[in-house]
Amino acid sequence: MSASRMLERLRAVDWDMRWDLAFERCGSRQVLMWEYLRRAAVWAKACGAEGAWPFYDVTAYLDPGFELPPAQAAGLEELQRTVVWGELRKTCAGAVRLAGLGERTPEVVAGLPDLYEPLVLFYERGGSFSRDCSGVFIDLVGVMCRPGKLAGYLGSRPVDVLDDTVLDALEGEGRITYRQDEHGAGPLFRSRVQGEDLRVDEVLGPDLRWEPVDLPAGAAGLAAVDHLEAARRIGRMA
Structure with missing residues (x-):
């Protein structure tokens, strides 16, 4: 997927959280978050980003000097101003920038799962997530999720098919x-x-x-x- 298309998808998300949709789609959002955490663990292990897991911009570890074209960079900056939580901003940046890096250097993303797709689908199916007061649990709206440790996801069987x-x-x-x-x-x-x-x-x-x-x-x-x-x-x- 191109960086421009990824940016379009993220711009269309209702970041204020549709509580009705979030509760209605609680089942799929729980699965999508788990699959993102699994893929994020695989990528973190592959590129030495274990300390940044689970919500991070992986392009900083793949190509620290990578920059989006000016128009896309400006669009991403505008998007990030509409997103409240820092972890959301990091993953939005990661999704757009990784798409751009994959367009320019396809071999960088070869052989690894599509990192941000489950999380973008999660956003599209009900908006953002937040942390509880302890910072330990992720509030998916309707269900709480404890991420656990990165190592627990490595070797886990994926949820491969994520169509509507x-x-x-x-x-x-x-x-x-x-x-x-x-x-x-x-x-x-x-x-x-x-x-x-x-x-x-x-x-x-x-x-x-x-x-x-x-x-x-x-x-x-x-x-x-x-x-x-x-x-x-x-x-x-x-």
Whole structure:
């Protein structure tokens, strides 16, 4: 993706946070943040930026002398004035500058995952994130995320498919638990708990739409899977 196109996407983000969208898209935003943290760990390890992880401008480590063309640099500076948090500004700069560096020197980004794409998708699906008062947790709006340590992400299986169809399938009202056959075969199920008494059981169809289903009491014969494994399974069906 070109630096100009990346700049356009970031300019279109509602940085004031659409609380309705953020809550509605809590499931996908949680997965997108995790996948960004994983990719950021891979890049940090590859270019000696471990101390800057997780939110950083990687181009400073790849090519310290790199500069955007004047028009793009001015556009990025204007964008950064509209963004409140320093970590957001760093990642916006990183996304635009890495796109520009990749245009000029494609071999620099070869062999590594698209670093900022999950985070840009996160921004597009509900705006920014913030830190809690302790600075330890990331507030994604609707869910808190503790990044943990960089080493914990290295070697983790990626969530490769991040198109809108897959991300939309991760959304739903209520507290969601995903389930599959104990042996990992068969379809993917989920239960959505709304309020104290209402539980809605669903199965994911081949068109990646959730359909009502009657699960046995206690979901006998099914094992719970986390949201990351659910995202991987949905991606394989896409």
